Amino acid sequence: MRYIDYSTPLPKLVVFVFVVVHFPHRERHFPAAQGTVNNALACFSHMNPLLTTADSIVLRNLLHDASSSDDSSKARSDQISKDALAALTDDCSDAFETTVFTGWDRKVLPDWLSDKLLLPYILWAQGVVRRRTDVVFLTHIMLYLLTSVPSALMLYYRFSYTHAVGHWLMQAYYCGPFTLLLHNHIHNGGVLAKKYAWFDSIFPYILEPLMGHTWDSYYYHHVKHHHVEGNGPEDLSSTLRYQRDDLFDFILYVLRFMTLVWIELPLYFLRKHKRSLAIRCLVSEISTLLAIYLLAIRYPRPTTFVFILPHIMMRIGMMVGNWGQHAFIDEIDPASDFRSSITLIDVAVCCSVFLT
Numbered sequence: 001m002r003y004i005d006y007s008t009p010l011p012k013l014v015v016f017v018f019v020v021v022h023f024p025h026r027e028r029h030f031p032a033a034q035g036t037v038n039n040a041l042a043c044f045s046h047m048n049p050l051l052t053t054a055d056s057i058v059l060r061n062l063l064h065d066a067s068s069s070d071d072s073s074k075a076r077s078d079q080i081s082k083d084a085l086a087a088l089t090d091d092c093s094d095a096f097e098t099t100v101f102t103g104w105d106r107k108v109l110p111d112w113l114s115d116k117l118l119l120p121y122i123l124w125a126q127g128v129v130r131r132r133t134d135v136v137f138l139t140h141i142m143l144y145l146l147t148s149v150p151s152a153l154m155l156y157y158r159f160s161y162t163h164a165v166g167h168w169l170m171q172a173y174y175c176g177p178f179t180l181l182l183h184n185h186i187h188n189g190g191v192l193a194k195k196y197a198w199f200d201s202i203f204p205y206i207l208e209p210l211m212g213h214t215w216d217s218y219y220y221h222h223v224k225h226h227h228v229e230g231n232g233p234e235d236l237s238s239t240l241r242y243q244r245d246d247l248f249d250f251i252l253y254v255l256r257f258m259t260l261v262w263i264e265l266p267l268y269f270l271r272k273h274k275r276s277l278a279i280r281c282l283v284s285e286i287s288t289l290l291a292i293y294l295l296a297i298r299y300p301r302p303t304t305f306v307f308i309l310p311h312i313m314m315r316i317g318m319m320v321g322n323w324g325q326h327a328f329i330d331e332i333d334p335a336s337d338f339r340s341s342i343t344l345i346d347v348a349v350c351c352s353v354f355l356t
């Protein structure tokens with residue numbers, strides 16, 4: 001039987017890399033301390049300051065539970081925490097604050113800049129996105145369109161290795177948060193308000209290849225296959241059949257995805273009698289790869305840095321992420337969400353993970 005030897009370094013290394021890689025993208029979003037939120041955050045000061053307010057509330061509640069033997073005090077703490085969490089996402093609450101950036105807190109801005117630039121932007125952006133909480137998605141869409149696209153075009157117009165390496169590093173920095181944005185987009189059928197639906201449906205086709213994705217394949221793989229199978233035996237990206245503390249198995253897992261997913265996913269849909277999905281995902285995968293191949297013949301150097309390297313990086317990143325998230329799946333009962341999940345507490349990890 002396959003098992004995980006917890007004393008070997010690989011599982012620890014995977015989790016370590018997983019956590020460290022995602023620290024820089026962590027949201028630093030601390031709404032003004034008010035009312036219930038303030039109460040929930042009181043008393044504890046030794047936690048990771050990079051945690052979001054919501055994470056902090058949950059963790060402090062758990063710490064309170066662990067340190068108290070008084071049931072009524074625990075119940076009171078639970079209620080305060082629940083109220084505080086509800087207030088954070090309630091548009092009408094004083095504690096509600098739109099997230100605009102993922103890398104830094106708006107409080108670091110001088111007041112005049114916040115008043116003249118940031119607040120008008122938030123007011124405008126809240127009318128563009130579908131939910132007031134989603135301004136951060138618009139910020140990132142604009143960031144990528146205003147930096148990645150012109151930078152890529154410039155490389156095709158006038159190539160230099162300095163610019164090419166800089167562009168690739170920028171894309172490496174972007175690809176995690178972009179994939180989180182795309183994850184939200186594919187699950188909700190978009191992130192923008194209805195009147196911007198045309199733009200909402202177009203921008204992924206521009207940004208996906210620049211970030212290393214192929215057109216629509218994330219949707220087919222993740223929503224139509226991965227969530228359906230839930231890491232079980234039929235899931236093509238399940239870690240179930242691999243020795244999860246073995247580097248060789250890990251390399252096999254990554255190589256299998258990188259070289260075979262273009263055909264394995266359509267075959268999976270055919271096995272499930274979903275012929276339309278099989279054809280659509282094969283066409284989207286092949287058309288993207290063919291477009292990159294044709295560009296590479298005509299413009300080998302810019303295409304290498306603009307499309308090929310981000311594509312390789314993204315595919316490796318997605319498999320590393322999936323291995324890290326699902327390395328502890330239970331062979332005895334893989335369908336159980338409880339036996340196959342891990343819970344990480346007091347680590348800043350959720351903001352930019354690769355979701356595969």
Ligand SMILES: [Zn+2]
Pocket residue numbers: 183187222227355
């Ligand atoms: Zn998902």
